[in-house]
Amino acid sequence: xxxxxxxxxxxxxxxxxxxxxxxxxxxxxxxxxxxxxxxxxxxxxxxxxxxxxxxxxxxxxxxxxxxxxxxxxxxxxxxxxxxxxxxxxxxxxxxxxxxxxxxxxxxxxxxxxxxxxxxxxxxxxxxxxxxxxxxxxxxxxxxxxxxxxxxxxxxxxxxxxxxxxxxxxxxxxxxxxxxxxxxxxxxxxxxxxxxxxxxxxxxxxxxxxxxxxxxxxxxxxxxxxxxxxxxxxxxxxxxxxxxxxxxxxxxxxxxxxxxxxxxxxxxxxxx
Numbered sequence: 194x195x196x197x198x199x200x201x202x203x204x205x206x207x208x209x210x211x212x213x214x215x216x217x218x219x220x221x222x223x224x225x226x227x228x229x230x231x232x233x234x235x236x237x238x239x240x241x242x243x244x245x246x247x248x249x250x251x252x253x254x255x256x257x258x259x260x261x262x263x264x265x266x267x268x269x270x271x272x273x274x275x276x277x278x279x280x281x282x283x284x285x286x287x288x289x290x291x292x293x294x295x296x297x298x299x300x301x302x303x304x305x306x307x308x309x310x311x312x313x314x315x316x317x318x319x320x321x322x323x324x325x326x327x328x329x330x331x332x333x334x335x336x337x338x339x340x341x342x343x344x345x346x347x348x349x350x351x352x353x354x355x356x357x358x359x360x361x362x363x364x365x366x367x368x369x370x371x372x373x374x375x376x377x378x379x380x381x382x383x384x385x386x387x388x389x390x391x392x393x394x395x396x397x398x399x400x401x402x403x404x405x406x407x408x409x410x411x412x413x414x415x416x417x418x419x420x421x422x423x424x425x426x427x428x429x430x431x432x433x434x435x436x437x438x439x440x441x442x443x444x445x446x447x448x449x450x451x452x453x454x455x456x457x458x459x460x461x462x463x464x
Contacts, residue, residue: 194221194233198246206230209249211261215411218242256353257412289361292352295368296345299333299390303341320376320385331379332372334388344390351397358412363458370454371396375447379440387440392447398423399451400458407459 197220200206206222210232213220219235220242234242249258305314318334321327335341355364375392398415405414427448430439 195236195239197232197234197239197242199225199229199231201229203230205253205258206232208258208261209246209253212249212258213242213245215261215414216241216245218245255357256350257357260350260354289353289356289364291361291364291368292349292356295333295390296349299335299341299345302333303335303338306336315388319388320380322380328376329369329372331376331388332368332390332393335390336388340389344394347394347397348390351394351401354401354413355397358410367396367400367451367454368393371400371447371450374450375440375443378446379443382442383440387443389440389443391440392443395423395427395444395447396451396454399448399453400455401451403452403455404459405455407456408462 198209200209203224210220210222213232213234218238218241220238221233223231223233225231232246302314302318305311315334318327318330320331335344352364355367371393375396376387379387379392398420401413401415402420404410405412427441427444430441430444
């Protein structure tokens with residue numbers, strides 16, 4: 194193997210190492226000290242890895258590196274990340290205006306709910322078939338910290354993948370389209386007592402899954418373990434064994450809407 198790079202940030206080294214895995218490049222991490230890590234690559238892949246390394250040097254906070262650990266489904270290097278500057282703030286700073294805005298508004302509303310504003314705000318934001326704006330606002334309502342954190346984690350990760358591979362306009366379209374379909378489905382099949390980004394998140398998952406597969410866009414591809422986990426979670430929600438109330442129809446129709454959008458845009462791109 195050939196030495197590709199040496200980093201003084203173990204977390205950054207892990208991110209790039211996992212990204213190399215997503216590009217089907219054989220690599221090895223070699224810790225030399227608490228804060229010094231070498232990355233070695235297979236000789237046959239060195240030229241390609243060197244190009245990717247220079248891209249990483251230009252923008253090491255890009256979400257494709259952060260999300261690579263999710264995509265490969267493991268971080269098996271055994272590195273310690275204490276004191277690493279490759280932190281959550283750097284990742285948040287790299288988000289687009291839309292990604293930040295949805296995240297911050299969702300957090301702000303949840304805090305407002307906690308401090309006594311639930312009844313007034315929920316009545317204004319919950320689904321209302323007579324008000325087109327309220328066809329979308331349920332997506333930014335969350336009822337628990339776990340609900341909020343889980344959704345925002347996926348929203349930031351998948352949303353950034355879409356923006357980097359395609360554009361912010363695609364993310365705006367997908368947010369509006371999947372929120373519209375998932376919210377209407379949940380309302381028609383169950384009622385208006387629901388909220389959360391889950392329908393949109395499943396829509397983004399479906400889009401990345403189908404668009405990445407048909408367009409052969411590796412930057413948008415989602416690994417099988419990730420898809421499998423989310424589909425199992427969807428099935429468990431319908432089985433009602435999670436002891437929490439979930440907007441299952443919003444999840445399902447959000448996923449379907451995202452898959453349809455992914456197939457349509459991939460077909461259009463091929464034409």
